[in-house]
Structure formats: structure tokens, C-alpha cells
Amino acid sequence: MNKTLIIAEAGVNHNGEIGMAKELIDIASEAKADIVKFQTAIPELVVSSNAGKAEYQKRQTGEGSQLDMIRKIHFELDVYKDLRDYCIKRKIRFLSSPFDHISIDFLNDLGMDIFKIPSGEITNKPYLEHIASIGKSVILSTGMSEIFEIERAIKVLENGGASKSDLTILHCNTEYPTPLEDVNLNAMATLAEKFGINVGYSDHTLGIEVPIAAVAMGATVIEKHFTLDKSLEGPDHMASLSPLELSLMVKGIRNIEKALGSSEKKTTMSEMKNRDIARRSIHVKNDLKQGTVITSKDLVMKRPGNGISPFEADKIIGKILARDVIKDEILKLTDIV
Numbered sequence: 001m002n003k004t005l006i007i008a009e010a011g012v013n014h015n016g017e018i019g020m021a022k023e024l025i026d027i028a029s030e031a032k033a034d035i036v037k038f039q040t041a042i043p044e045l046v047v048s049s050n051a052g053k054a055e056y057q058k059r060q061t062g063e064g065s066q067l068d069m070i071r072k073i074h075f076e077l078d079v080y081k082d083l084r085d086y087c088i089k090r091k092i093r094f095l096s097s098p099f100d101h102i103s104i105d106f107l108n109d110l111g112m113d114i115f116k117i118p119s120g121e122i123t124n125k126p127y128l129e130h131i132a133s134i135g136k137s138v139i140l141s142t143g144m145s146e147i148f149e150i151e152r153a154i155k156v157l158e159n160g161g162a163s164k165s166d167l168t169i170l171h172c173n174t175e176y177p178t179p180l181e182d183v184n185l186n187a188m189a190t191l192a193e194k195f196g197i198n199v200g201y202s203d204h205t206l207g208i209e210v211p212i213a214a215v216a217m218g219a220t221v222i223e224k225h226f227t228l229d230k231s232l233e234g235p236d237h238m239a240s241l242s243p244l245e246l247s248l249m250v251k252g253i254r255n256i257e258k259a260l261g262s263s264e265k266k267t268t269m270s271e272m273k274n275r276d277i278a279r280r281s282i283h284v285k286n287d288l289k290q291g292t293v294i295t296s297k298d299l300v301m302k303r304p305g306n307g308i309s310p311f312e313a314d315k316i317i318g319k320i321l322a323r324d325v326i327k328d329e330i331l332k333l334t335d336i337v
Helices: 018-030 055-061 066-072 077-089 101-109 125-134 147-159 187-195 209-216 243-260 310-316
Strands: 005-011 035-040 093-098 114-117 137-141 167-172 198-203 221-225 281-284 299-302
Touching (some): 005 018, 005 243, 018 077, 018 243, 035 077, 055 066, 093 101, 114 125, 137 221, 198 209, 209 221, 221 243
Parallel strands (some): 035 093
């Protein structure tokens, strides 16, 4: 059984408050996610002063500049060391997506063993080259991307030193929340076939059904936003999971992993006890005397199935009964000569 890597995306749902960030770590740990992920950025290096907000951000935070919004919900770099240490205490892996070169180096110095590239950076060649040069595992989200853009980014990463075996690409749609008709989970298979590398899914739909379905379709990594409270002010809370939903998603994924099993079709130990009860065997329709030559009219197929298989009926017809048998009796090989 292959274990799906489950990333609980805290993102910026801490609203710039360290206490909330630690509560999110607690929730992810209690839900048994593998990783809790934040976002690390120096806002002035990421967003220009005249950059506008996405429509979903306006709906959640009102008008104003994107830079002002991001300033309110990002920590100073040193805070992430504290959060990493708290993750160690809570026995969950720490991860944060860097959005600028200083943040990349800072997180590398913190000892992060995976670098998660957000969808918006897939065309940022200098950024990709910097990530690749570190030589660690890379997870690349592909929201808003065409195939040629994904291929181009992968080449930059590989040429820069990223190992193909340590690279995972996540199918993703970056609308918050994503309409179900735009999810297109089948694209995961396209990406896997095209690039021959691990494929996962970063989900922004409402609810937990879609990421669980993605695991059934072969996703090796699942990333999903969660929050303390969906009604909180901030760009991502509304499209995030509640603590209970996060726990249910993790349990659902682990159940699906068990259910996927292997590709081999065979009788399982749990169902073996039901086989004789549910299957049929050859019985006699009526009382028959010793010496009777058996015809097809003398036989009936009934449960239980612990006698001669109905598949052997042709071998029974024409045989002679070695003893008297009564109606509904299971026919045995010792009963015929």
C-alpha cells in the first residue's frame, strides 16, 4: 500500500497571529496530516505597490492593494523558526512555500527537506533555478498552466539540479473555491503519462470529496487548505476546511488507500467464509433409488456450495447412483459410480 503524502495547508490562515499559527499546527497534528504548510514571503519582494487583488480576495477582504493585504498576513522570517520548532514538538513535518529568493535561502537554512513551488511561480525562471540549485525534493503546483509551461518548468528544474525521482507535480485549479466542473481530475493521468513523474493534487474545492477521489485516481500527494474558522477575515478562510473536515479528509484518504489494495484479483481471507454459503452445488430434485442412471432432470443447483460444483454437472449426468438419496440432498462424488 502506497501512503499518500497529506499536506495540511495553513497558508496565511493565521492572519499574522503567532498564536493562531500554532493552533493550526495543533489541528493538523491532531488530524494526523503528514505536513503542515505555511507561506513565507517578504511582501515588498513579491508584490508591487500597484498590484490589484484577485476577485476572490476582494470578496473576502474588500478593496485595497494586494501589497497591503499581504503585509497584514505575513510573519517576519524569524517567526518561521519558532513555528518549525513547534512542529517538531507536535510531531508533524514543517513546510513553507517561499515566494522570494531571501525566503528560499532562509527556509533552506531551517533544514526544510522539501520545497513546494506555488502555481504562480511556474513561469518565474530565476526562482525555479534557485530552488533547483538546492538539490532537495520539489513539489510543483501547476494551476493556471498549459502543458508547455509545465514542461518548460520541469526542464529548468532538472537542468538546475533537481532530481526527476524527487520531483512531484500537482494538478491544481487556482480559483477559490474551484467549481467542480473545472476540477478535471482526469488531467492527473495526462500529466503522469506525459512526464513520467509522480503526480498529486492541490485542491481548492469546497468539501473533502474531490481530494479523496484524487487519491483513488492515483494522487501521491494531496494539499488542502484548512482554517480555525471559515468566517474569519482573510483571503483563504472561506474556501478552507474546518478542523473537523480536515480530520475527516485524512481519515477518508487513509481508508481509500486501504481499499485500493493491489491489482491482483483473488479471494480475500475476509470473504472466504462466505463462499460456500453464497455459491451453489449439485443437489437432487427428488428421492432417487440406488442404481438410478442420473439425468439432467434429476439435478438442481442450490446453496450451500460445499458439494460438487455446477460446472461438473456434465460429468455427473449418465452416472449411476451408488446409494439411495433423498430430495434436496447434496450429491457427493462417493454417491456415484
